[in-house]
Amino acid sequence: MAKEYILIVDDDPDFVETVSMLLENRGYEVGKAYDAFEGEASIKKRRPDLLVLDVMMPKKSGYEFCKELKANTWTKDIPIMLLTAVGEAVPTTTYSHYEGMTTEAEDYVAKPVDAATLAEAVERLIGR
Amino acid sequence: MEKTIKKQKIGGLKVVEEGACVASSFPGAETRLGADICAPLAQQKINLTFLTHLAGGQGRDSSTVFCTELEAGAGSHTLVETCQGGRGRCRFFGETCIVSLYPHDQHPEITGHFLHSLARARVRVHGLASSPSAISGVISLGSKKRAIHRLFKEFHFPTYDSPAEFYSAQLPPQELVRAVVAQYQEKVIKIYCLVQDLDIDLWEVSIPSSRALEELGGALVDMGGRGFRLPFLVALPALEKNELRVAFGVRAEAPAAQRSAEIEQLLSSHLPGLPARLTTPAAAIFVHGPHFGDRYGIGQTLVEALEQAPVTLLGLSCTVSSISVMIKQQEFNAAVRVLEQTFEVPDCRPVQSRDGDKQ
Numbered sequence: 069m070a071k072e073y074i075l076i077v078d079d080d081p082d083f084v085e086t087v088s089m090l091l092e093n094r095g096y097e098v099g100k101a102y103d104a105f106e107g108e109a110s111i112k113k114r115r116p117d118l119l120v121l122d123v124m125m126p127k128k129s130g131y132e133f134c135k136e137l138k139a140n141t142w143t144k145d146i147p148i149m150l151l152t153a154v155g156e157a158v159p160t161t162t163y164s165h166y167e168g169m170t171t172e173a174e175d176y177v178a179k180p181v182d183a184a185t186l187a188e189a190v191e192r193l194i195g196r
Numbered sequence: 197m198e199k200t201i202k203k204q205k206i207g208g209l210k211v212v213e214e215g216a217c218v219a220s221s222f223p224g225a226e227t228r229l230g231a232d233i234c235a236p237l238a239q240q241k242i243n244l245t246f247l248t249h250l251a252g253g254q255g256r257d258s259s260t261v262f263c264t265e266l267e268a269g270a271g272s273h274t275l276v277e278t279c280q281g282g283r284g285r286c287r288f289f290g291e292t293c294i295v296s297l298y299p300h301d302q303h304p305e306i307t308g309h310f311l312h313s314l315a316r317a318r319v320r321v322h323g324l325a326s327s328p329s330a331i332s333g334v335i336s337l338g339s340k341k342r343a344i345h346r347l348f349k350e351f352h353f354p355t356y357d358s359p360a361e362f363y364s365a366q367l368p369p370q371e372l373v374r375a376v377v378a379q380y381q382e383k384v385i386k387i388y389c390l391v392q393d394l395d396i397d398l399w400e401v402s403i404p405s406s407r408a409l410e411e412l413g414g415a416l417v418d419m420g421g422r423g424f425r426l427p428f429l430v431a432l433p434a435l436e437k438n439e440l441r442v443a444f445g446v447r448a449e450a451p452a453a454q455r456s457a458e459i460e461q462l463l464s465s466h467l468p469g470l471p472a473r474l475t476t477p478a479a480a481i482f483v484h485g486p487h488f489g490d491r492y493g494i495g496q497t498l499v500e501a502l503e504q505a506p507v508t509l510l511g512l513s514c515t516v517s518s519i520s521v522m523i524k525q526q527e528f529n530a531a532v533r534v535l536e537q538t539f540e541v542p543d544c545r546p547v548q549s550r551d552g553d554k555q
Contacts, residue, residue, distance in 0.1 A: 079208060081298035081329035082517040086388040086484040090542075102208040102298065105355045127355060127365035180485065183388060183542035 071097040072194050073114065077107035077130070078122035078151065083179075087120065090183055091190065104128035111137075116146060118194050121173070123152040138172045147193040150176040203352040204309050209362065210330075211344070212294040215245055216269020217322045217334050220276055221257040221435045222284040229509065230499040232279040233260055238496035240275060242268050246294055246334055247495050247514040248325045248430040250400070250443055254473075257284075259432040259441055261323035263294060263334055285435040289322050291337040296516060297347065298330035304426040304446070307331045308416030309350045315410035317346035321440060324431035325515040328391070328482045331429065332515040385494060386540040389484035392532065393427050396445040397456055398478040398510060398522055401463065401470055403431075403440040408467060412442060415466040422458060424448045427480050428520055430513045443511050445480055445522055452476060475510060477525040481535065485517040495519065501538040507531045 074096050078084050081102060088098040099116065101107040103125050111119075119137070123130040130150055137143040150173045175189050222228050229249050237244065245263045252258030264272050273288040280286055300306040310331050314321055319342060322334040335343055344359045356362040403409050416426065428445035448455045456474055463472050483498060495514055502509055502521065507530055511522040523531050535541070 079210065080517055081207065081296075082327050082485055085299070085329040086518075089389055089391070089484075093543075100207075100299075103355050106207070109354070180386070181388070182386070 071095060072117040073097045073099065074118045074120060074190065074194075075099040075101060075107065075110055075116035076120045077101045077104060077125075077133070078120075079103055079125045080122070083122075087181070087186070090186065094187055094190075096190070096194075104130070104133035107133065111143060111146070115143075118190060119146050119148045120190075121148055121150055123150055134173050147175075148173040149189055149193060151179055151181065152176055203350060204306060206297060206306065206351045206353060207299050208297075208355070209344075209347065209351075209353060210296045210298070211340065211366070212245060212296075213337060213340075214266045215263045215292045215294060215334075216266050216272070217246075217261060217263045217289040217292040218269070218273045218276060218286065219259070219261045219289070219322065219433050219435060220280065220284055220286040221259045222252065222280070223257055224252050228258070228280070228284070229260055229512070230496065230503045232284075233262065233276055234496035234499045236275050236279050237262070237264075237272060238493040240271075241492045242272055243492045244495055244514065246323065246325060246332065247512065247519075248323050248432055249509065249512040250430060250432055250441055251508065251510050256441070257434065257436055259434065261334065261432045263292060263323075266291065287433075287435060289336065292322060292334050293337050293340050294332050294334055294515070295340070295343055295347075296330045296332040297351070298516070300326070300329065300331050300426070302425040302427050303420050304416040304424055305420030307426055307429055308413040308418075308420065310347070310413070311416065312410050312413030313346040313350045314343055315406045315413060317342040318406055319343045321409070321431060322433065324429060324442070325513040326427075326429045326520060327513070327516040327518040328427075328484065328520065329518075330516045384540045385497060385538075386542075387483055387485065388542065389482075390532070390535060390539075390541050391482040391484065392528070393447065393480040393482070394477070394525060394528065395452075396427065396447045396476075396478045396480055396522070397452070397459065398428070398443060398445045398475040399459060399463075400441065400443040400473045400475075401467065402434060402437070403442050404438070408470065409440065411466040415462045416444075418462050418466070419446060419459065422448075422462075424455070424459075427482075428511065428513060428522055430511055443522075445478060445511075475524075478510060478522050479525045479528040479531075481521050481523065481528075481531055483519040483521070483535065483539070497538060498535070501534045502531060505530050505534040507534065
């Protein structure tokens with residue numbers, strides 16, 4: 069059986085490497101991209117079963133990218149998990165989890181990510 | 197006339213500005229990284245955005261370079277200088293930035309071109325550090341544009357066609373992220389992953405000029421062409437001389453004698469007459485995140501644990517969101533044991549195919 073394919077988009081290269089290791093260890097196939105534009109190009113080549121998407125990235129934020137994907141007929145059904153280091157603890161931030169949810173992402177996980185929480189959320193979204 | 201360079205395709209480039217850098221050295225093999233540098237900085241809750249260390253001995257000083265945010269720089273310098281109590285040397289560089297290129301995927305040619313770019317831009321390098329995915333250099337803010345311009349000559353970035361496009365896309369202040377992650381302080385520090393690499397040859401050379409750094413870059417490019425992997429690289433100024441100490445860890449499938457002969461030959465063809473020192477077998481341990489550069493005290497926790505074990509730290513590199521340490525291979529089990537006792541480590545092993553992922 070083909071492995072489920074997960075695309076990680078994050079501008080922290082060590083984090084991409086780490087999450088990719090965590091997910092490969094759990095039997096998933098993983099693709100990597102370091103910003104939304106690279107992510108977009110990657111999705112055009114191969115549609116992922118799940119997109120793990122960082123919020124704070126240069127040029128185009130994860131929220132913007134998420135909105136675009138959800139507005140596109142071909143990509144709107146790709147489950148998206150947002151990763152955010154900006155949360156309820158910092159009310160002054162320009163981002164919030166609430167905004168994350170309004171972008172119609174299926175779930176979010178706060179950074180620093182707990183490995184078990186991430187794995188559980190991935191399994192839930194991918195329907196394992 | 198300059199040769200036409202075949203551009204390397206690379207994932208991304210990041211610049212962290214508004215920094216300051218401190219370089220320090222102690223005579224001989226005296227190890228003062230924990231007691232005189234990491235501990236006082238952690239006690240003052242100073243975040244380190246960059247940290248590198250190379251052990252001393254056999255006529256060389258023990259050297260350390262660290263970076264902080266700009267406003268904490270002068271205070272950090274005074275703190276470390278006071279702790280040294282006149283036993284070592286210490287220098288402060290204000291207004292610095294950290295330029296990181298990723299992913300290198302342990303391919304020496306990526307790091308080689310990075311060094312070549314900095315050298316060709318005639319940028320003074322205060323420190324170099326590798327992470328599992330990135331290679332970072334600390335340079336003065338004033339030379340940033342020159343360095344970025346040169347990197348765009350040697351690398352192709354899928355998202356940016358020009359330095360101007362890169363600058364216009366940069367995120368607003370990093371303080372937002374720092375403010376969040378600095379609040380996250382557990383009793384036992386959680387890490388994402390502990391990854392090990394064995395049978396590494398750790399080489400060290402002293403680089404006296406930009407021209408020599410350019411040649412070292414060329415040697416690394418050639419190592420890539422011969423199938424070598426580069427899991428570790430650091431560089432620090434030798435404060436007692438006007439030189440840059442560069443140490444790099446290489447591995448290959450070939451037998452130890454064969455691979456060291458190949459590296460020797462490559463170094464002597466690019467850097468004739470420059471002595472190179474080899475420590476083998478060495479082991480690397482990569483402590484993956486989270487956010488080491490944004491949280492004070494993590495470097496201190498790691499260094500203190502290893503020093504108490506006791507494990508001899510040959511080299512340390514902390515940049516992006518990971519810490520890499522090089523140790524003697526015979527001390528590998530003790531190092532892993534103490535790190536697993538010190539940090540909360542999830543079950544995470546690199547999948548086997550990663551090692552077989554040859555170019």
